[in-house]
Amino acid sequence: MIEIVSSILDGLLIGLVYGLASIGLTLIFGVMDVVNLAHGAVISLGMFSLYFFFGAGLHPYLALIPVAIIGFLLGVLIYQIAVRRILDGPPLMTLLATFAVSMIIVGIGTALWSTSPYNVNFKVQTLNIFGYTVTSARLIAALAAVLVTFMLYYFLYRTTLGKAVRAVSNNREAAELMGIPSQQILAISFGIGTALAMLSGALIATLFPFTILSGSIYELKSFVASVLGGLGNPTGALFGGVILGLIEGSVAPFIAISWTNVIEFVIFVLILLFFPTGLLGGRK
Amino acid sequence: MSRVLELTDVETGYGEVQVLWGVTLSVEENKMTTLVGANGAGKTTTMRAIMGVVKPWKGTVRFLGEDVTQLTPHEKAQLGLVLVPEGRQLFADLSVAENLEMGAYSPRARNNLDANIKRVYELFPRLFERKKQKAGTLSGGEQQMLAVGRGLMADPVVLMIDELSLGLAPVLAQSLFGTLKRLKDEGLTILLVEQNVHLALALSDYAYVLAEGRVKIEGPSHQVARDDEVREAYLGV
Numbered sequence: 001m002i003e004i005v006s007s008i009l010d011g012l013l014i015g016l017v018y019g020l021a022s023i024g025l026t027l028i029f030g031v032m033d034v035v036n037l038a039h040g041a042v043i044s045l046g047m048f049s050l051y052f053f054f055g056a057g058l059h060p061y062l063a064l065i066p067v068a069i070i071g072f073l074l075g076v077l078i079y080q081i082a083v084r085r086i087l088d089g090p091p092l093m094t095l096l097a098t099f100a101v102s103m104i105i106v107g108i109g110t111a112l113w114s115t116s117p118y119n120v121n122f123k124v125q126t127l128n129i130f131g132y133t134v135t136s137a138r139l140i141a142a143l144a145a146v147l148v149t150f151m152l153y154y155f156l157y158r159t160t161l162g163k164a165v166r167a168v169s170n171n172r173e174a175a176e177l178m179g180i181p182s183q184q185i186l187a188i189s190f191g192i193g194t195a196l197a198m199l200s201g202a203l204i205a206t207l208f209p210f211t212i213l214s215g216s217i218y219e220l221k222s223f224v225a226s227v228l229g230g231l232g233n234p235t236g237a238l239f240g241g242v243i244l245g246l247i248e249g250s251v252a253p254f255i256a257i258s259w260t261n262v263i264e265f266v267i268f269v270l271i272l273l274f275f276p277t278g279l280l281g282g283r284k
Numbered sequence: 285m286s287r288v289l290e291l292t293d294v295e296t297g298y299g300e301v302q303v304l305w306g307v308t309l310s311v312e313e314n315k316m317t318t319l320v321g322a323n324g325a326g327k328t329t330t331m332r333a334i335m336g337v338v339k340p341w342k343g344t345v346r347f348l349g350e351d352v353t354q355l356t357p358h359e360k361a362q363l364g365l366v367l368v369p370e371g372r373q374l375f376a377d378l379s380v381a382e383n384l385e386m387g388a389y390s391p392r393a394r395n396n397l398d399a400n401i402k403r404v405y406e407l408f409p410r411l412f413e414r415k416k417q418k419a420g421t422l423s424g425g426e427q428q429m430l431a432v433g434r435g436l437m438a439d440p441v442v443l444m445i446d447e448l449s450l451g452l453a454p455v456l457a458q459s460l461f462g463t464l465k466r467l468k469d470e471g472l473t474i475l476l477v478e479q480n481v482h483l484a485l486a487l488s489d490y491a492y493v494l495a496e497g498r499v500k501i502e503g504p505s506h507q508v509a510r511d512d513e514v515r516e517a518y519l520g521v
Contacts, residue, residue, distance in 0.1 A: 160385070167375045167386045174373035177335060178438055179361035179390030 004253050006132045011249015012242060013134065013142035017203050019241025020145040021218050022225035023152065023234045024196030030232030031169040031189040032087060037098040038078060040219025041105035042194050046071065046201025047210040048113065054120050060206050064144065067202045068195045075194025079187045087186070109212035117209040141203040148199060149238055152192070156234075165189050197222075220261075224268045230278030239280060288313050288473055289334070289365070289442050294343035296333045303329045305497040306343065311442060316464075316474040318484040318505065321494035321518060327477040328370055330494070331446050334475075335360055335367045348441065362390035364441030370450065370477075372431040376420030380411055383419050383430055387437030396439050404433040407463055425456040432460070436467075443467070444475040449483070461487060485509040493518050 021043060028036045046067055053063035082101050086093040125136040155162040168175045168185045176182050201215060208214075222237075225244050229236020247267060248260045271279065289311040297303040303326050311317045319327045332338045334345055335357045345353045347365050355363075375383050384404060388397045405412040408429040414422060419430055428448065435443055448464065449457035461483055468474055468487075478484035484505075485491055491508040493501040495518045501508065508514055 160389070163378065163382050163386060164389060166378055166382075170375040170377050171373050173337060173357075174369060174375065175386070176357040177337070177361055177367050177369060177373070178387050178434065179358050179393065180386065181356075181358045 002132060004250075006134065007252045008246060008249040009129075009132055009134055010138060011245040011247070011252070013138045013245070014207070014248070015242040015245015016142040016145040016238070017200055017207075017241070018218070018221050018225050018244050019238035020148060020203070021197055021200035022222035022229075022237040022241050023149060024193040024200065025219075025222045026226040026229070026232055026234055026237040027152075027196065028190055028193035029226070030234070031165060031193075032083075032186050033091070034083060034087070034094045034098065034190075035091075036190075036193065037095055037219075038101040038105065039098075039197050039222060040215035040217075041102040041109075042071070042074070042197040042215065043201035043204070043218045044109060044210070044212050044215030045074070045105060046198030047205035047214060048109065048118070048212070049198065050202035050205045051118050051120055054122065060120060060122055060202075061140065061144070064199060064202055067198050071195035071198030072191040074198070075191035076187045078194065079190035083190065084183065084187070106212055113212055115211045115213055117211050118205075119209045120205050122206075135207075137206050141206055144203055145200070148196065149234070152196070152234065155192075161185075161188070165192075221264075224264060228268065228271055228278055230280045233278070233280055236278055236280035240278070243279075286313050287311065288348055289475065290344075290346040291330070291334065292344045292346070294330070294333055294340045294345065296329065296338050296340045296342075298338065302341075303497050304333060307333075307494070307497070307499055308343075309492050309499055309502070311473060311475050312490070313473050314468075314471050315490060316468045316476060316488040317490045317492070318476045318478060318488035319492050319494055320478065320481050320484055320508075321500075323479075325494040325518075326497040327494055328446055329497075331367055331369075331444055331475075331477055334444065335365065337367075358390075361438055362392065364392070364439060365444070366435050366438040366440035366442070367444040368431050368435040368446065368448075370446040372427050374419040374422075374427055374430055374434070377418060379416050379418055380422070380430055381415040383434050384411075384415075384437050387434035388439070390438060393437060393439040397437070400437050400439060404436055407436075407466075408433055425452055425460075428452060428456075428460060432463070440472070442473045442475060444477075446477045448476065448478060449480050457483070482509075 025039050028034055049067045049070055050063050054060050078101055082097040086097055126133050127136050156166055164180050164185050168182050172182050221244055225240030226237040228240030228243055244264060247264055251260055251263055287310040291307055291309050293306045293308055295304050295306055307330055321327055333340050336355055337357050340353055344351055352360055384401055388394050410426055411429055411433055448460055465487055476484055485508060488505045491505040492499050493514055500518055501514055
C-alpha cells in the first residue's frame with residue numbers, strides 16, 4: 001500500500017513538471033495560434049544546458065536561472081527567424097517552420113552529443129513524508145514548476161507587459177490600434193513559452209537520464225496535457241500535466257512502464273470524445 | 285484653424301479588390317468631421333487606411349504635418365491618432381479596468397493615465413461600477429462605452445470613431461452622442477463614421493459624402509444635410 005501511495009505521489013510531482021512544459025506549449029498557442037513543433041527539441045536543449053552548466057560547476061538549481069534566460073533569448077530568435085513572417089499565412093506554414101527548427105536543433109544536437117544518454121549526477125536525498133518516500137530532487141522539481149507557474153501568472157495578470165500579452169492574445173488588431181507593438185509582444189510571448197520548455201527540460205534532467213531525442217516524449221505529453229486542460233489555457237495545462245502524472249503513478253506499480261503511454265493516450269482519446277474542449281475548457 | 289489630419293488621393297483595397305479610388309479629405313483641429321455614405325462606400329476602409337491597418341496603395345496620410353503613410357498602426361496610435369474600431373474589438377477576457385489600462389499603453393498616454401481614467405469613469409459611471417468585470421460580459425451599450433473610453437485613454441489628438449451607434453438601442457445611442465458632443469465642446473478633434481446620417485450631420489461641423497470609394501460631395505454639415513440631391517443620390521434618406 002505504501003508503495004502504491006509513494007508511486008502516486010511520485011506521479012503527482014512529476015506531473016507538475018509535465019504541466020510546466022505544457023504551459024510553455026499552450027501559452028504560445030494561446031497567444032498566436034501556433035502549434036510549436038520545436039517544443040520537444042527545446043526541452044532537450046534545456047536538459048543539455050543544465051548538464052553543461054552543472055559540468056561547469058554551477059549548482060543545478062542555480063543553473064535554472066541562466067537556462068531560463070537562454071530559453072527566452074532562443075525563443076525570441078526562433079520567433080524572429082522562423083515564425084514572424086508566416087504568422088498570418090496558412091496554419092500549415094507555422095507547423096512546417098517550427099518542425100524545421102526542431103529538425104535543425106535535433107540534427108545539431110545529434111552531431112555534437114550523439115544520441116547516447118547523458119546524466120546529471122548530483123547527490124539526491126530521499127525524504128520521508130508521513131511514511132511515504134520521495135526523492136528530494138522530485139520534490140524540488142515540482143516546487144520549482146509551481147513557483148514558475150505562479151511567477152507566470154503574476155506577470156500575466158499584474159504587470160502592464162503581461163496584460164499586453166493577454167490583450168494581444170485576445171485581439172491583436174485592437175492591441176495595435178491602442179499603441180501596443182504587437183510584434184514585440186509576440187516575440188516576448190514566444191520567448192517565455194520557450195523559456196518554460198527549457199526550464200521543464202532542465203528540471204527533468206535533474207531526475208532522469210536523457211538524450212537529444214528525449215524531448216519528443218515530453219512534447220507528446222505536453223500536447224496531451226494541454227489538450228486535456230483545454231488548449232490555450234495555462235491553468236488547464238498544469239492541471240492536465242498533473243492528471244498525466246497521476247495516471248503514470250497509479251499504473252506504474254502494476255504494469256510494465258512501456259504501457260503507460262498506451263494508457264495515457266487511450267484516456268486522452270476518451271476525454272476528447274466526451275469533453276472536446278478539454279476538461280477546463282479552452283479558447284473559443 | 286489647422287488641419288491635423290490630411291488624406292491626399294488615397295487608394296487602397298483588399299487583395300485584388302480596390303475599394304478606395306483616391307480619397308482626399310482633411311480634419312480640422314477642435315472640429316467634428318463626419319464621413320457618411322451608403323454601405324460599401326468605403327468609410328470603414330478609409331479609417332483603416334488612415335491607421336495603416338490596410339496599407340494605402342497610393343496617396344499620402346499626413347498627421348500634424350508629418351507624412352505617416354507608412355507607419356504601423358501602433359506607431360500612429362502612439363502619436364495620438366486613435367481609432368475606436370467598428371464592432372468595438374474589446375479585449376474580451378480582460379477586465380474593464382484592464383481594457384482601459386491597455387488603452388493607455390503608449391508612453392505619452394501612460395503619463396496621463398490617472399487623470400484620463402478619472403475622466404473616463406466620470407463620463408461613463410457605469411464603467412466604474414463594472415471595472416472588475418470581464419469586457420466580454422458587458423451589455424452592448426456598456427461595451428461601446430468601454431470602446432470609446434479605451435480610445436480616450438490613449439490620449440488622442442484625433443479620435444476616430446467607426447459606427448458608434450451600430451447595434452445599439454436608440455436611447456443608448458442618443459446618450460453616447462451626447463457624450464461625444466461634450467467631448468467635442470471640450471475641444472477634442474473627432475472624425476466620425478456613422479450609419480445614422482441624421483445624427484451625424486446634426487452633430488458634426490463638416491461632412492464628406494463618400495460613394496464608390498471617392499468623395500462625392502463635401503461641405504459644412506448643415507448644408508450637406510439640406511441638400512436634397514445628396515440625400516437622394518448617396519444617403520438613401
